[in-house]
Amino acid sequence: MYTVIGDLKTRAFRVVWMLEELGQPYTHRPAAPGSEAARAVNPSGKVPVLRVDEAALTDSTAILTYLADRHGALTHPAGTRERARQDAMTFRILDEIETPLWTAAKHSFVLPEDKRVPAVKDSLKWEYAKALARLMDDLPGAHLAGPAPTVPDLLLAHCGGWAKAAGFPADEPRFAEYLRRMRARPAFRAVAERLKAA
Numbered sequence: 001m002y003t004v005i006g007d008l009k010t011r012a013f014r015v016v017w018m019l020e021e022l023g024q025p026y027t028h029r030p031a032a033p034g035s036e037a038a039r040a041v042n043p044s045g046k047v048p049v050l051r052v053d054e055a056a057l058t059d060s061t062a063i064l065t066y067l068a069d070r071h072g073a074l075t076h077p078a079g080t081r082e083r084a085r086q087d088a089m090t091f092r093i094l095d096e097i098e099t100p101l102w103t104a105a106k107h108s109f110v111l112p113e114d115k116r117v118p119a120v121k122d123s124l125k126w127e128y129a130k131a132l133a134r135l136m137d138d139l140p141g142a143h144l145a146g147p148a149p150t151v152p153d154l155l156l157a158h159c160g161g162w163a164k165a166a167g168f169p170a171d172e173p174r175f176a177e178y179l180r181r182m183r184a185r186p187a188f189r190a191v192a193e194r195l196k197a198a
């Protein structure tokens with residue numbers, strides 16, 4: 001049995017979404033970043049954490065990859081060229097899409113006030129829009145790494161919602177269409193409904 005620790009408004013959303021996609025039973029324990037409950041399972045206080053028996057696994061991308069590999073779904077098998085292309089997409093999403101979002105969050109509310117540089121946000125929004133347009137140019141089909149969604153699609157679709165909430169550019173029509181497709185998935189909708197109600 002899996003236990004996911006972390007509020008749904010954090011990257012814990014991705015882990016819960018993946019477990020819904022996989023149809024695996026799990027318990028969800030909401031916990032704010034840095035809270036006592038988060039520190040009890042991860043000394044850094046970062047969420048999400050996935051408890052599997054005695055182990056506490058950290059980092060949303062590592063957790064998604066572990067779950068996809070373990071259950072043989074939403075991934076290409078390790079050691080294949082398709083997997084190398086999928087992993088390249090995963091790292092590209094983290095480098096080019098998530099990094100500007102996370103850096104903007106740090107300069108909005110994560111860092112101590114005297115360490116924030118709010119002016120950097122305009123540059124981050126520009127960087128994000130440029131990377132997103134290039135990514136959409138390279139989209140090989142309906143999804144990032146083949147005909148069906150894989151780990152990087154969950155990451156990108158989650159980042160899309162994050163970007164909207166953070167006031168990042170949302171006028172890329174191909175990305176809007178991609179997001180509509182990903183958000184129509186029953187597993188996504190189930191978690192999104194829960195987040196709305198939280």
Ligand SMILES: N[C@@H](CCC(=O)N[C@@H](CS)C(=O)NCC(=O)O)C(=O)O
Nearest residue numbers: 010011033045046047048059060061
């Ligand atoms: N790369 C990690 C980042 C985890 C992370 O920074 N989570 C945020 C919430 S979404 C957090 O716990 N922040 C608290 C902090 O940075 O101290 C992941 O994908 O899980």
